[in-house]
Amino acid sequence: MSMSSSAQLASQDIDISTGAISPIRNYSGKILTLLSGVFVAAIIIPLIWVLWDVIGEGVKQLSWQTFTETRYPAPGLTEGGFGHAIVGSLMVLATGAALSFPFGILAAVYLSEFGRGTRLAYLVKFSCNVLTGVPAILCGLFAYAVVVRGSGFSAFSGGIALGVLMLPIVIRSTEEALLLVSPDMRLASIGLGSTRFQTTMRIVLPAAAPAIVTGLILALARATGEAAPLLFTSFNNNFWSTNLFGPVATLPVMIYVFSKIPFEAQRQLAWAGALVLLALVLAASVLSRYVVHKTKK
């Protein structure tokens, strides 16, 4: 009965042509779509502009010598490179990673596996959120107060500053990665008679490993470009140095220093340094994507 009446409706009263919708709805839909496109462009254009500038200016100066020379050019001269600054950056980053990765991962394991819902976990999470919002320069100030005042500028103190900077990122990303592991998996492992520690070590951490690695690489990428925490910790060095407890040159600090002095050679070197930094961060992001993609199969 109802079927036949709906069949009649279909033949006579149903208009599905383009004119069926009121023109106001049609136009406002088109205008809003256009508007969202404009906003996307407003974000993308400056981004491309920055990339364009850095690549255009940086490539001019980039040469084999830029990497192999291990001292900055003396004022007024042009011979020199930033090989030592790359090594210095790696030293500072490695120290920061060595400090923040183990502490960060273990803290995240506590938050997601053992301390869920406890007051301590709440406190850790809260301080983590606060730490995420702290300006990078305060991390440098912290390392300055704790280490530099006692033992002078050093790559090590720069590493501490970057470690403090990375710690909340590592904790948050690792915790999120662990929470993504299905609770069923934990229950299955526990149902077989394994302890919570065994479950965490053998099931949860391996299952979350790709996502954890991504988080670690992104934390590194973030720290790679930071100049502020290094200004008064690892300081700067015109010459080659691999002394962990002495001042070293780093790429971000080099860019900062050379971008505001009146010598063309140094300014060009800062551009090249910016390009190299950009390439490093890009490589890290691509690497993290690759790791995830590879292990998901």
Place this chain on the structure above:
Amino acid sequence: MQTKSPNQTSYVFKTENLNVYYGSNLAVKNVNLDIPARQITAFIGPSGCGKSTVLRCFNRTNDLIPGARVEGKLTYHGKDLYAENVDPVSVRRRIGMVFQKPNPFPKTIYDNIAYGPRVLGMKVDLDEVVETSLKRAALWDEVKDKLKESGQSLSGGQQQRLCIARALAVKPDVILMDEPCSALDPISTRRIEELMKELEEEYTIIIVTHNMQQASRVSDMTAFFSVELVGSNRVGELMEFDKTEVIFNNPVKEATKDYVEGRFG
């Protein structure tokens, strides 16, 4: 098959006035069950009636839910499961569990089976355990050439049999199954049911199911749980527990009759 006379039957689990709470909320009350050894016991009833909750008491996985609390008595081979000196880890080792959604570990098929014996430090020939477990779970022929592939690459039905094999590898004497077929197609379901009938000769099996045909097909005993509203709180209750043919053909309580005949709610 029904050669077991009543006075020969031994009981694996006995519960007396078991009540389970989540926080201050009563979740299930008045559970009195004697689970016979080497038989299949089915728990049926509407959603929220506490069948899974009771099931999880038997291997103490309820412990992992914050605020879960058990009142009354629950014995396993005559031993109080909730006594002070009971180690839940060694309880779970003897009482295996299979879940609603197949949940193989993100490891190879071999390592999925070997995981239990490894964490328990069992001194066994792992190759042999893997083979016998997979054979018992009727999966060996399908996977024997790809033991190094990921357990998650198998089909849903195969994954569930892998999870059963994984549970068998630690040599339990009870297997708890929480709706093991609800995510599977009818053919895989039939394979799991056939498997349960074979396993029944060596293991005690308790299965929670929403599928009443399944309960009547595979189980020897059936427990019917119901749920009632107390204030704003849904409380589950064991209504009737008897031989499966009695529950399905000649139940004592009206509520049971309505449910098994599909006239519930």
